[in-house]
Amino acid sequence: MTVTNAQPGTAADDGGKPSNMRSLSRALEVFAELQRADRPQRLSDLARNCGMSLPTTLRILRVLQDFGMVSQTDKTYRIGPAVLPAARSYIENDPLVTASRPVLQQVAAQTGMTASLYTRLGFERILVVRVDGDAPLRYDMPLGKRLPLTVGAAGKILLAGAPDERLQEVVKGAVAAGHEASTFSLAELKARLPEPGTDYAYSADERATGVLSVAMAINRSGLPSESVALTSPVEAATEKGLTAGVPELRRAAARLAELLEGTVY
Amino acid sequence: MTVTNAQPGTAADDGGKPSNMRSLSRALEVFAELQRADRPQRLSDLARNCGMSLPTTLRILRVLQDFGMVSQTDKTYRIGPAVLPAARSYIENDPLVTASRPVLQQVAAQTGMTASLYTRLGFERILVVRVDGDAPLRYDMPLGKRLPLTVGAAGKILLAGAPDERLQEVVKGAVAAGHEASTFSLAELKARLPEPGTDYAYSADERATGVLSVAMAINRSGLPSESVALTSPVEAATEKGLTAGVPELRRAAARLAELLEGTVY
DNA sequence: TAAGACACTTTCATTCTATGAAAGCAATCG
DNA sequence: CGATTGCTTTCATAGAATGAAAGTGTCTTA
Structure with a gap:
C-alpha cells in the first residue's frame, strides 16, 4: 500500500527517508x-x-x-x-472550491450565519471559501490564512477520531508552527476534541474572541481533510442557535463528500 | 541522449540558456x-x-x-x-503591494476612478491591486488574471520604448499565450504603443469594451515591470477626463518608483 | 467473458546534474 | 585601512534524475 507521505512540517525532518527529487x-x-x-x-x-x-x-x-x-x-x-495566477487557477478550477460555493451560499441563506470551507494543509488548515451571513464577522480573515488544527471548531473536527499517534504528531506540529505553547500536550488536545459519537465540533471564543462556531468534516474514506463551518459573532447567536444549523451543515457536508470521492490529497 | 528542452508547443522563454537546476x-x-x-x-x-x-x-x-x-x-x-497561503504571503509582504495600496486609494479618491497596479510576469501582466472608484467597473477582473502586454493601456505602457528585438519577442509570446491571432505583427504592435515622448498610454475599448484607461509605468533603471492605471466605464468618463488624472498618476508612479529601487525581478 | 487497448506505475542501469568546499569578491564596520 | 561579514563563482565528485522497458491495472470491445 502506498504510504501517502505526510508532508514535513518543518525543516527538522530527518527521518532518513529515500526522499526522491x-x-x-x-x-x-x-x-x-x-x-x-x-x-x-x-x-x-x-x-x-x-x-x-x-x-x-x-x-x-x-x-x-x-x-x-x-x-x-x-x-x-x-x-x-x-503565485497570484496560481491561486486564481486553484480557486477557479478546484472542483471542491467551485462546488462548495453554491452549497455554502445556500447554508448561509438558510441559517443567516457565515459559512466557510477549510482545507487541511500539513499540520495547519486554511480558509478556502467564505460566504458571509447576516451578521458580519468583525475580525477579518481573508483566504489562505494558516490556522491551527488544534483551535477552533473547523480545525478540531478534522482531528476527531484520529489515533493517538497522529494526534501526537499534530501536537508537535502545532507547537512548531507557533500555534501552541511548548507545554501543549496530547491530553490537553484530547480534552478539546468533540466526544466520540458527535459528528460536529463546537467552539466559543477559541480562535477569536466573541466568535462562535460549529463545524463538520467532509468525510470520505480515511481521515478527513476538509471541513465546513458555521460562524457567528457572539451577540448574534447562542450555542443553541448555532447547533440548530448543524443538520443543514450535515447535509452540505454530505453533498460535498460525494464530490470529493477520489481526491487523493 | 542529451535532449535539450526541445518543445515547439509550450511558450517557454528559454532562450538557449545553460539551464541550471x-x-x-x-x-x-x-x-x-x-x-x-x-x-x-x-x-x-x-x-x-x-x-x-x-x-x-x-x-x-x-x-x-x-x-x-x-x-x-x-x-x-x-x-x-x-498556493493560497503563498498568495497571501505575497500580498502581505511584498513592499510594492503594501506601499501601493494607500497610494492607489489616494489617487482613486482624488480622481473618482478605479486605480490599479499591474506587474509584468513573463510575456503577460497580472492585476495585483485594485481600488475601486465612484463608477464601478461592470466586468469583474479579480486579482491574478493573466492579461496581455499588447492590449490595454497598462500593458502597452510597459512596452513603450522597448527595442524592436524585445518587441518581437513580445509578439511571439502574445501569440503563444493565445492573446493575439497568429498573424499579429511587430508593425501592428508598434502602431498601438504610445508615441515617443509620451509617458502614459491610453486605451479605449481595447481589452474590454466600454472601458477607458490611462496607465503609467513605474520606472526605475531599465525597462519597467510595473504600471499603475486609471480606469473608468465609458459612460462615466471621457478621454479628457481620464487624461486629467495623468498628473496624479504620474505622482503616484514616481512615489512607488522610489520604493522599487533595488528590486531585481 | 476474454482479448485487446490504453494509461499509469515501477524498476534499473547510465548519465549528467546538483552539490558543498574553498577561493574570490564586495560591501560594511571598527 | 584592515578586518569582518555575507554573497557569488568555480570545480571535482557523489549521487540524484532520467527514460527505456517491463509490469500492473482498468476500461473497451467482440
Missing part, C-alpha cells in the same frame, strides 16, 4: 520558508533555516525567481507575483 | 502548465505538453502534491491549496 523538495522547502517568515529573508537566513548550503540555496532562489515565484530586493527575498 | 525548472514548467489549462490535466497530457517523459512527470507531480501545490482526483491533476 531532492532538489525539488529543497526548493519547495525554501519556498515554504519564505512564507513562514512574515518578512523578506536574506540568503544566509534561508540557507540556515532550511539546512542547506549557501550556493544551493542561491541557485534555487534564482530559478524560482526566473518563474516569478520569488522576488528579490537588494539582498532580501520574498514570495513573488506568480 | 533542470529538475526544478521542469517542475515549475509542469506547475505552469497546470495553470495554463483551465481544467484538471491527465498525466500523459502534462508529460506531452511539457516535453518530458511519463515517469519524470509523475515524480514531479508527487513531490508537488506532498507540499500541497498540486491536488489529484482520480487521474487528473490541478493546482493545490498551498
Whole structure:
C-alpha cells in the first residue's frame, strides 16, 4: 500500500527517508520558508533555516525567481507575483472550491450565519471559501490564512477520531508552527476534541474572541481533510442557535463528500 | 541522449540558456502548465505538453502534491491549496503591494476612478491591486488574471520604448499565450504603443469594451515591470477626463518608483 | 467473458546534474 | 585601512534524475 507521505512540517525532518527529487523538495522547502517568515529573508537566513548550503540555496532562489515565484530586493527575498495566477487557477478550477460555493451560499441563506470551507494543509488548515451571513464577522480573515488544527471548531473536527499517534504528531506540529505553547500536550488536545459519537465540533471564543462556531468534516474514506463551518459573532447567536444549523451543515457536508470521492490529497 | 528542452508547443522563454537546476525548472514548467489549462490535466497530457517523459512527470507531480501545490482526483491533476497561503504571503509582504495600496486609494479618491497596479510576469501582466472608484467597473477582473502586454493601456505602457528585438519577442509570446491571432505583427504592435515622448498610454475599448484607461509605468533603471492605471466605464468618463488624472498618476508612479529601487525581478 | 487497448506505475542501469568546499569578491564596520 | 561579514563563482565528485522497458491495472470491445 502506498504510504501517502505526510508532508514535513518543518525543516527538522530527518527521518532518513529515500526522499526522491531532492532538489525539488529543497526548493519547495525554501519556498515554504519564505512564507513562514512574515518578512523578506536574506540568503544566509534561508540557507540556515532550511539546512542547506549557501550556493544551493542561491541557485534555487534564482530559478524560482526566473518563474516569478520569488522576488528579490537588494539582498532580501520574498514570495513573488506568480503565485497570484496560481491561486486564481486553484480557486477557479478546484472542483471542491467551485462546488462548495453554491452549497455554502445556500447554508448561509438558510441559517443567516457565515459559512466557510477549510482545507487541511500539513499540520495547519486554511480558509478556502467564505460566504458571509447576516451578521458580519468583525475580525477579518481573508483566504489562505494558516490556522491551527488544534483551535477552533473547523480545525478540531478534522482531528476527531484520529489515533493517538497522529494526534501526537499534530501536537508537535502545532507547537512548531507557533500555534501552541511548548507545554501543549496530547491530553490537553484530547480534552478539546468533540466526544466520540458527535459528528460536529463546537467552539466559543477559541480562535477569536466573541466568535462562535460549529463545524463538520467532509468525510470520505480515511481521515478527513476538509471541513465546513458555521460562524457567528457572539451577540448574534447562542450555542443553541448555532447547533440548530448543524443538520443543514450535515447535509452540505454530505453533498460535498460525494464530490470529493477520489481526491487523493 | 542529451535532449535539450526541445518543445515547439509550450511558450517557454528559454532562450538557449545553460539551464541550471533542470529538475526544478521542469517542475515549475509542469506547475505552469497546470495553470495554463483551465481544467484538471491527465498525466500523459502534462508529460506531452511539457516535453518530458511519463515517469519524470509523475515524480514531479508527487513531490508537488506532498507540499500541497498540486491536488489529484482520480487521474487528473490541478493546482493545490498551498498556493493560497503563498498568495497571501505575497500580498502581505511584498513592499510594492503594501506601499501601493494607500497610494492607489489616494489617487482613486482624488480622481473618482478605479486605480490599479499591474506587474509584468513573463510575456503577460497580472492585476495585483485594485481600488475601486465612484463608477464601478461592470466586468469583474479579480486579482491574478493573466492579461496581455499588447492590449490595454497598462500593458502597452510597459512596452513603450522597448527595442524592436524585445518587441518581437513580445509578439511571439502574445501569440503563444493565445492573446493575439497568429498573424499579429511587430508593425501592428508598434502602431498601438504610445508615441515617443509620451509617458502614459491610453486605451479605449481595447481589452474590454466600454472601458477607458490611462496607465503609467513605474520606472526605475531599465525597462519597467510595473504600471499603475486609471480606469473608468465609458459612460462615466471621457478621454479628457481620464487624461486629467495623468498628473496624479504620474505622482503616484514616481512615489512607488522610489520604493522599487533595488528590486531585481 | 476474454482479448485487446490504453494509461499509469515501477524498476534499473547510465548519465549528467546538483552539490558543498574553498577561493574570490564586495560591501560594511571598527 | 584592515578586518569582518555575507554573497557569488568555480570545480571535482557523489549521487540524484532520467527514460527505456517491463509490469500492473482498468476500461473497451467482440
